[in-house]
Every structure is written in C-alpha cells, then in structure tokens.
Amino acid sequence: xxxxxxxxxxxxxxxxxxxxxxxxxxxxxxxxxxxxxxxxxxxxxxxxxxxxxxxxxxxxxxxxxxxxxxxxxxxxxxxxxxxxxxxxxxxxxxxxxxxxxxxxxxxxxxxxxxxxxxxxxxxxxxxxxxxxxxxxxxxxxxxxxxxxxxxxxxxxxxxxxxxxxxxxxxxxxxxxxxxxxxxxxxxxxxxxxxxxxxxxxxxxxxxxxxxxxxxxxxxxxxxxxxxxxxxxxxxxxxxxxxxxxxxxxxxxxxxxxxxxxxxxxxxxxxxxxxxxxxxxxxxxxxxxxxxxxxxxxxxxxxxxxxxxxxxxxxxxxxxxxxxxxxxxxxxxxxxxxxxxxxxxxxxxxxxxxxxxxxxxxxxxxxxxxxxxxxxxxxxxxxxxxxxxx
Numbered sequence: 001x002x003x004x005x006x007x008x009x010x011x012x013x014x015x016x017x018x019x020x021x022x023x024x025x026x027x028x029x030x031x032x033x034x035x036x037x038x039x040x041x042x043x044x045x046x047x048x049x050x051x052x053x054x055x056x057x058x059x060x061x062x063x064x065x066x067x068x069x070x071x072x073x074x075x076x077x078x079x080x081x082x083x084x085x086x087x088x089x090x091x092x093x094x095x096x097x098x099x100x101x102x103x104x105x106x107x108x109x110x111x112x113x114x115x116x117x118x119x120x121x122x123x124x125x126x127x128x129x130x131x132x133x134x135x136x137x138x139x140x141x142x143x144x145x146x147x148x149x150x151x152x153x154x155x156x157x158x159x160x161x162x163x164x165x166x167x168x169x170x171x172x173x174x175x176x177x178x179x180x181x182x183x184x185x186x187x188x189x190x191x192x193x194x195x196x197x198x199x200x201x202x203x204x205x206x207x208x209x210x211x212x213x214x215x216x217x218x219x220x221x222x223x224x225x226x227x228x229x230x231x232x233x234x235x236x237x238x239x240x241x242x243x244x245x246x247x248x249x250x251x252x253x254x255x256x257x258x259x260x261x262x263x264x265x266x267x268x269x270x271x272x273x274x275x276x277x278x279x280x281x282x283x284x285x286x287x288x289x290x291x292x293x294x295x296x297x298x299x300x301x302x303x304x305x306x307x308x309x310x311x312x313x314x315x316x317x318x319x320x321x322x323x324x325x326x327x328x329x330x331x332x333x334x335x336x337x338x339x340x341x342x343x344x345x346x347x348x349x350x351x352x353x354x355x356x357x358x359x360x361x362x363x364x365x366x367x368x369x370x371x372x373x374x375x376x377x378x379x380x381x382x383x384x385x386x387x388x389x
Contacts, residue, residue: 061350072354073193077200079361082239083246084109085205102206110198120273230372237368241361248324249279252286252316256293259312263305265297281356282340284348286317335364 064071084105091101204211212231219227257272265271271293278285290313298306335343340360347359 065350068351068354069189069193070196072351072358073196074200075358075362076193076197077204078238079242079358080109080197080201081204081208082235082242084201085208086239088205099206102202106202106205116273120270226373226376229376230369233372234365234369238361238365241364244325245280248320249276251324252276252279252320255316255319256290256313259316260293260297260309263297263308264301265293265305265309266300267296271296281353282344282360284344284356286320290314290317335360335367339363339367 087105088098088101091104092098096104216224216228216231253272253276256275257268260268260271271289274292275286275289278289281288290310293313294306294310297309340363343359343363344356347355347357349355351358
C-alpha cells in the first residue's frame with residue numbers, strides 16, 4: 001500500500017508538476033490554494049484557532065458567571081486546602097488517622113477564624129460611642145480648617161454643602177431601603193457560600209488525591225502523563241501563593257494596626273483586620289485599605305495624625321513590595337506586574353471583588369501548568385530517541 005504524500009512532498013512530486021502543466025496547457029484557472037500566499041494561509045489558520053479559543057473562553061466565563069457563588073466557594077476551598085492540607089499530612093505521617101487529623105485541623109481553623117471575627121466585632125461595638133464622639137469633633141475640626149484654609153471657603157458654602165447632603169439622603173430614602181434588602185440578600189448568599197466552602201474544604205482536605213484522580217480521568221489518555229507530571233508543580237505554586245499571601249497580609253495588618261494603636265486612632269483592630277483581608281486583592285486592596293485608614297484618622301484625629309498614618313501605610317507597602325513578597329513568595333510564584341494588573345482588572349469586571357481576589361493565583365497556577373506542559377512536550381521526543389537508541 002502506497003504511503004500518502006504530504007503537502008510539501010506532493011508539491012515537489014512529478015505528478016504535481018505534470019498536473020500544473022496540464023492545467024496551463026488546457027488554459028484552466030489555477031487551484032485557489034496554490035495562488036494564496038503562504039502568509040495569508042498561516043494567518044487564516046491562526047485566526048480560526050484563535051476564534052475557537054475565544055469562543056471557548058467566552059463560554060467558560062458565561063458558565064462561571066451563572067454559577068458564580070459555587071465557583072467562588074470551590075476556589076476558596078482550594079485555597080484553604082492548600083493552606084491546611086500540609087498540616088493534615090504531617091499529622092498522618094506522625095501516626096494519626098487521616099480522618100481524625102482532618103477533623104482536628106478543620107476545627108482548629110474554624111475556631112481561629114471565629115475568634116478573630118468575634119474580636120473584631122467586639123472592638124467595633126465597644127468603641128462605637130467613642131467613635132461617634134470623635135467623629136463629631138473631627139467634622140467640627142475639618143469645618144474650622146476649611147474656613148481658615150487658603151481655599152476661601154465661607155460658612156454659607158459649608159452650610160449649603162451640609163444641607164445638600166441631607167437633602168440627598170432624604171430623597172434617596174427608598175434607595176436606601178432597597179440597599180438594605182440587597183444587604184439581606186448578600187448575607188444569605190454569604191452564609192450559603194460559607195457553608196459550601198466549609199464542606200468543599202473538608203472533602204478536599206480529607207480526600208483530595210481521589211478527587212484529583214477523578215479529574216485526571218477526564219483528560220484524554222494521550223495527555224494524562226503530561227498533565228499528571230505538571231500538576232504537582234501547579235499545586236506547589238498555589239500552596240506557595242496562599243502561604244505567602246497570608247504571611248504578607250498578617251505582617252501588613254500587624255504593623256499598620258500597631259501604628260494606628262500607638263497614634264490612638266479609634267477602631268485600630270477592625271482597620272488592621274480590614275488591611276489583612278484587603279491584602280488578598282493585589283494592588284487595589286492595599287490602596288483601598290490604606291486610604292480608609294487615613295480617612296478615619298483624618299476625621300477622628302485631625303490632619304497631623306492622618307499624615308502620620310499615611311507615612312506608616314506607605315512605609316509598610318514599600319516593605320511589602322521590596323522585601324516581604326520577594327523573600328516570602330520567592331521564585332515559586334512568578335507573575336509579571338502587567339499580568340497582575342490585567343488579571344485583577346479582568347477578574348474584577350467579570351466577578352467583582354471575588355474575581356479580583358482569585359484572578360492572580362489562577363493566573364500563576366495556569367502559568368506554571370503551561371510552562372511544565374511545554375517542557376514535557378520538548379523532553380518527550382528526546383526521551384523517545386534515547387529509548388530507541
């Protein structure tokens with residue numbers, strides 16, 4: 001049986017040249033594929049493949065947007081698993097049963113989160129009266145500063161601004177009520193997501209390898225070895241990112257909270273907890289939490305204290321960017337700053353704050369996975385050649 005010729009072999013074959021001479025002699029028009037330039041062919045083939053990839057990505061984003069709560073809960077469960085599973089493995093290696101070790105780690109993590117939440121709420125309630133008094137005093141100081149400032153603000157303009165704000169609040173009372181209903185819906189969704197995250201984390205921590213084997217079974221058989229070899233590197237990247245981000249967020253919250261406490265700014269503990277949570281949103285989270293801390297200091301303690309808080313926030317952010325992240329995250333998570341900005345923006349547009357939180361770690365994991373798959377694709381032919389020799 002004759003082996004079929006490739007396109008290049010057929011173009012150089014006598015049969016092809018004979019066919020061309022026959023078409024020229026018979027004055028028939030040339031074949032369309034033979035007159036299309038090579039660059040146009042390459043561009044056309046690349047274009048339809050890009051269109052297919054874009055359509056698949058768009059469909060995936062639509063599916064994720066439809067089940068946004070479930071998807072976000074599962075991703076958060078993956079992050080929690082990356083943080084908790086090493087402890088379960090250590091307990092299991094020490095001789096403790098895996099089920100008992102999983103229960104101990106999950107209960108300890110839940111207890112820590114509950115205690116932190118209770119302490120933050122207690123601080124807010126305990127300092128509410130002091131904050132209200134300082135807020136009124138701070139507003140009075142800001143008003144006096146505005147009247148004495150070089151901006152030439154008059155008392156009548158200040159009164160008009162206050163009256164306009166009061167009228168706006170009164171006119172939007174219905175919207176405020178609607179916002180309250182939306183807040184109740186948000187609480188219900190938050191509780192549902194928290195339960196989904198807790199159960200997903202429990203099963204992933206306890207039975208993660210079996211879940212991964214099931215997922216690997218969905219991959220085509222030809223690509224399973226490459227995916228199986230690349231998966232440990234991707235999981236290592238995710239674990240390093242979660243651990244490093246938690247450590248950096250804790251240090252940020254500790255130093256900024258300590259500075260707020262020493263400057264006698266009210267709600268220092270809740271603001272420190274907010275700094276910790278916002279650190280999980282790259283770039284934008286640090287700016288938002290720092291701006292809020294400066295604003296609280298400005299309203300409650302005056303411009304001098306606000307300037308001191310601003311200096312503390314900037315110093316901590318510089319420490320984070322130039323020392324903490326390179327030292328703690330190291331080379332395990334290598335994502336270009338441009339990719340961070342674009343991924344945070346795309347995640348925020350697609351799924352709000354939740355999308356901005358999970359965008360960077362997903363990009364880091366995908367980058368590691370693709371890099372390992374490329375290495376596997378380049379090394380496989382060499383290994384085959386060595387085996388054949």
